[in-house]
Amino acid sequence: MSDDRASAVLKRAVIIAVGSELLTPNRIDTNSLFLTTHLNALGIDVSQKFVVGDEPADLSDTLQYAVGRSDLVVTTGGLGPTEDDLTREAVATCLGLPLEEKPKLIEAIRARFADRGLEMPAINSRQALVPAGAIVIPNAHGTAPGLWIDRESTVILLLPGPPRELRPMFEQLARDRLSARSDGRRIYRRVLRITGRTESHVEELTQPVYAKWYAGRPSIKTTILASLGQIELHLSTTDANVSVAESVLDDATVELAGVLGKDLISTDGSSLEEVTGSLLCEEGVRVAVAESCTGGLVASRLTDVPGSSAYMHAGWTLYSNESKTALLGVDERLIHKHGSVSEEVAEAMAVGARHLAGVEFGLGVTGIAGPSGGSNEKPIGTVCVALAGPDGATKTRRLQLPGERDRVKFQASQAVLDMLRRTLMRRRQSR
Amino acid sequence: MSDDRASAVLKRAVIIAVGSELLTPNRIDTNSLFLTTHLNALGIDVSQKFVVGDEPADLSDTLQYAVGRSDLVVTTGGLGPTEDDLTREAVATCLGLPLEEKPKLIEAIRARFADRGLEMPAINSRQALVPAGAIVIPNAHGTAPGLWIDRESTVILLLPGPPRELRPMFEQLARDRLSARSDGRRIYRRVLRITGRTESHVEELTQPVYAKWYAGRPSIKTTILASLGQIELHLSTTDANVSVAESVLDDATVELAGVLGKDLISTDGSSLEEVTGSLLCEEGVRVAVAESCTGGLVASRLTDVPGSSAYMHAGWTLYSNESKTALLGVDERLIHKHGSVSEEVAEAMAVGARHLAGVEFGLGVTGIAGPSGGSNEKPIGTVCVALAGPDGATKTRRLQLPGERDRVKFQASQAVLDMLRRTLMRRRQSR
Numbered sequence: 089m090s091d092d093r094a095s096a097v098l099k100r101a102v103i104i105a106v107g108s109e110l111l112t113p114n115r116i117d118t119n120s121l122f123l124t125t126h127l128n129a130l131g132i133d134v135s136q137k138f139v140v141g142d143e144p145a146d147l148s149d150t151l152q153y154a155v156g157r158s159d160l161v162v163t164t165g166g167l168g169p170t171e172d173d174l175t176r177e178a179v180a181t182c183l184g185l186p187l188e189e190k191p192k193l194i195e196a197i198r199a200r201f202a203d204r205g206l207e208m209p210a211i212n213s214r215q216a217l218v219p220a221g222a223i224v225i226p227n228a229h230g231t232a233p234g235l236w237i238d239r240e241s242t243v244i245l246l247l248p249g250p251p252r253e254l255r256p257m258f259e260q261l262a263r264d265r266l267s268a269r270s271d272g273r274r275i276y277r278r279v280l281r282i283t284g285r286t287e288s289h290v291e292e293l294t295q296p297v298y299a300k301w302y303a304g305r306p307s308i309k310t311t312i313l314a315s316l317g318q319i320e321l322h323l324s325t326t327d328a329n330v331s332v333a334e335s336v337l338d339d340a341t342v343e344l345a346g347v348l349g350k351d352l353i354s355t356d357g358s359s360l361e362e363v364t365g366s367l368l369c370e371e372g373v374r375v376a377v378a379e380s381c382t383g384g385l386v387a388s389r390l391t392d393v394p395g396s397s398a399y400m401h402a403g404w405t406l407y408s409n410e411s412k413t414a415l416l417g418v419d420e421r422l423i424h425k426h427g428s429v430s431e432e433v434a435e436a437m438a439v440g441a442r443h444l445a446g447v448e449f450g451l452g453v454t455g456i457a458g459p460s461g462g463s464n465e466k467p468i469g470t471v472c473v474a475l476a477g478p479d480g481a482t483k484t485r486r487l488q489l490p491g492e493r494d495r496v497k498f499q500a501s502q503a504v505l506d507m508l509r510r511t512l513m514r515r516r517q518s519r
Numbered sequence: 520m521s522d523d524r525a526s527a528v529l530k531r532a533v534i535i536a537v538g539s540e541l542l543t544p545n546r547i548d549t550n551s552l553f554l555t556t557h558l559n560a561l562g563i564d565v566s567q568k569f570v571v572g573d574e575p576a577d578l579s580d581t582l583q584y585a586v587g588r589s590d591l592v593v594t595t596g597g598l599g600p601t602e603d604d605l606t607r608e609a610v611a612t613c614l615g616l617p618l619e620e621k622p623k624l625i626e627a628i629r630a631r632f633a634d635r636g637l638e639m640p641a642i643n644s645r646q647a648l649v650p651a652g653a654i655v656i657p658n659a660h661g662t663a664p665g666l667w668i669d670r671e672s673t674v675i676l677l678l679p680g681p682p683r684e685l686r687p688m689f690e691q692l693a694r695d696r697l698s699a700r701s702d703g704r705r706i707y708r709r710v711l712r713i714t715g716r717t718e719s720h721v722e723e724l725t726q727p728v729y730a731k732w733y734a735g736r737p738s739i740k741t742t743i744l745a746s747l748g749q750i751e752l753h754l755s756t757t758d759a760n761v762s763v764a765e766s767v768l769d770d771a772t773v774e775l776a777g778v779l780g781k782d783l784i785s786t787d788g789s790s791l792e793e794v795t796g797s798l799l800c801e802e803g804v805r806v807a808v809a810e811s812c813t814g815g816l817v818a819s820r821l822t823d824v825p826g827s828s829a830y831m832h833a834g835w836t837l838y839s840n841e842s843k844t845a846l847l848g849v850d851e852r853l854i855h856k857h858g859s860v861s862e863e864v865a866e867a868m869a870v871g872a873r874h875l876a877g878v879e880f881g882l883g884v885t886g887i888a889g890p891s892g893g894s895n896e897k898p899i900g901t902v903c904v905a906l907a908g909p910d911g912a913t914k915t916r917r918l919q920l921p922g923e924r925d926r927v928k929f930q931a932s933q934a935v936l937d938m939l940r941r942t943l944m945r946r947r948q949s950r
Binding site for chain 1: 548551553556559564567568569571708740808815818819821825831833836842845846877889
């Protein structure tokens with residue numbers, strides 16, 4: 089790397105994911121999310137992303153397009169040993185560089201096979217072909233090395249496709265070569281998660297607040313995004329000075345939090361289950377869950393959080409009326425009178441879970457996730473959620489949720505977890 | 520649509536997702552998966568995918584690039600009423616078409632607002648701007664109409680970003696306008712899901728089989744993909760004759776199934792929980808699940824399948840030793856002697872679940888999902904799974920699973936569901 093080149097700062101990146109499987113209905117490129125996180129942390133914006141198949145002409149056209157439009161082109165995939173793996177060749181052709189075989193690389197690949205008692209297949213020698221002048225980036229987890237090509241005003245970085253190979257390789261590059269080419273400017277973000285409101289309602293509430301931050305210095309960009317069972321407000325700003333950037337984001341977040349009140353789940357991107365888990369920890373209380381239509385999803389989400397064994401005590405998935413009665417003690421007359429999908433049965437499930445597990449809080453969910461089981465009175469998507477607390481008090485709620493089975497399940501789990509979160513917040517405030 | 524244009528067949532599509540949020544670490548374009556499914560069904564290959572932000576220059580460059588390289592360019596997003604929504608303008612500029620305001624469209628948008636008792640905000644009139652000559656595609660679920668522009672050798676199709684608006688609109692187009700421009704050739708696929716083997720092992724077994732199908736007519740393309748807890752083998756072929764295409768895929772699938780044996784989960788893309796559910800139905804047996812480290816995920820996966828109430832009877836999430844003893848009757852001496860993560864405790868959980876729920880099969884899972892709780896003897900990722908069957912027989916297995924908490928959870932759920940699947944297959948065969 090010459091001194092001149094070392095001083096050229098990288099600001100705009102394009103990511104090209106290579107692989108025909110990424111153009112089928114079955115697969116999606118997710119490496120770019122990981123890469124974007126780390127590039128943004130270095131102040132490098134991702135301006136475009138491409139997915140291209142194993143077709144030499146398409147790959148070479150896309151490379152040509154990308155090289156002219158960005159400081160950094162990152163390709164992922166297509167570095168394997170088979171005939172489908174064309175990235176090395178396409179990059180060499182696009183840049184007019186000859187491919188050279190590196191004997192040291194062949195030795196390293198051969199040694200990798202030998203370590204596992206295997207002989208290197210002949211085709212793997214293709215992975216030792218390197219465009220002239222490229223710097224080889226060792227791959228600790230596979231045979232395909234990465235390649236760093238510093239070319240006039242653009243760096244072209246070739247990375248292997250498998251995440252377990254790409255990630256450590258890129259993290260190392262972010263620490264050394266890429267960090268050396270960053271200007272200290274960084275992109276800082278906040279993600280505010282909001283529940284209990286529609287997208288347009290959130291916009292109405294927050295627009296007067298965030299509009300003025302947009303005009304500020306540094307300017308804060310805002311995007312509102314609706315996802316299943318929650319709304320996200322994304323803030324981002326760019327500055328060379330970390331404390332300036334963090335401080336404007338902090339101020340904006342505090343002001344938005346004031347407007348959003350208890351509907352705000354988190355300001356650091358934490359999920360509802362993480363926030364609820366933290367509140368359970370803080371309050372030193374435990375929870376048990378009785379689920380019908382969510383079928384274990386509430387328990388599974390609670391236990392996705394590291395350390396959840398401190399507060400998640402027990403869960404029941406009770407898919408039949410008999411199991412609700414036999415295993416949780418729900419009175420069968422209650423089911424007979426109100427139906428298994430009713431606020432009364434949800435409440436009895438919450439009370440039963442709390443009592444049987446011997447914990448402070450019990451949650452109950454019962455509903456019709458579909459695609460069958462709906463009626464005029466209780467159509468598909470009817471869900472009742474309930475909470476039983478340490479003071480003997482209970483809360484219940486009946487919801488009508490839109491969408492297919494998996495969407496109903498998720499939104500129902502969101503509703504009951506949010507009921508617990510709000511209860512814990514009130515409890516914390518009242519102390 | 521003139522007769523000449525109607526006869527031009529669409530074969531290659533490019534999809535452009537528009538929106539700066541799709542270039543952040545938080546969001547990914549998934550509309551393209553839906554579009555690819557439907558385009559492939561019409562014999563239209565997706566040759567490239569792009570993600571571009573709300574930057575006029577980038578969007579216009581990308582459009583220019585795409586229009587020259589495909590028969591069909593589909594854009595998603597950027598049709599909203601705000602200043603960020605630039606797709607209409609960029610397409611008009613790129614194609615040299617003036618934008619015209621359509622009074623009928625304004626009326627329709629105004630009526631949509633009026634239906635909800637609202638006045639149309641002035642900015643929404645932007646959504647009535649249409650590049651000259653474009654055909655307006657009504658949007659039944661939002662204010663942004665789609666646009667179909669038939670331009671020399673390329674069709675440019677502008678669709679709104681929200682899936683609930685895009686999907687029905689595109690399904691209608693697939694039935695009429697797009698179908699009229701397809702040549703009857705279709706892309707047919709099979710996805711073989713495989714468990715219990717590594718990617719290279721699957722390749723070794725299947726390569727001699729699929730190599731000969733590649734040389735056949737019609738040729739079958741094969742891709743092997745490793746995902747968490749399973750391997751996928753994707754087959755695809757293209758032919759104008761559905762029975763020819765289906766028949767070569769059927770033959771190839773039968774031959775591959777012979778080689779893969781019981782490791783083959785499904786040949787139609789069905790998930791492990793769907794296949795296991797079908798086997799439970801066929802056998803007329805029910806299951807109950809006792810989970811520790813998977814925390815409800817096994818129950819949740821089983822109940823993701825419509826109709827699972829027929830066989831999924833009850834589930835327990837037992838995160839503490841006390842709850843395993845108190846709620847499921849696991850002998851505390853067993854936990855004391857072998858530790859809670861042991862084949863013995865997993866077995867006792869499976870037996871307890873089966874017994875308490877009064878069903879034919881019980882499953883048990885206990886393990887250390889991390890990030891803490893590991894030891895030298897039982898490192899993070901140690902998982903024990905067990906099955907108790909109607910004949911009183913039990914099976915247990917101890918696994919060492921790689922990765923983070925969520926990966927350990929998923930792979931553990933995969934292992935115990937697969938244990939049940941294999942048991943049910945043997946049962947079916949022995950009848």
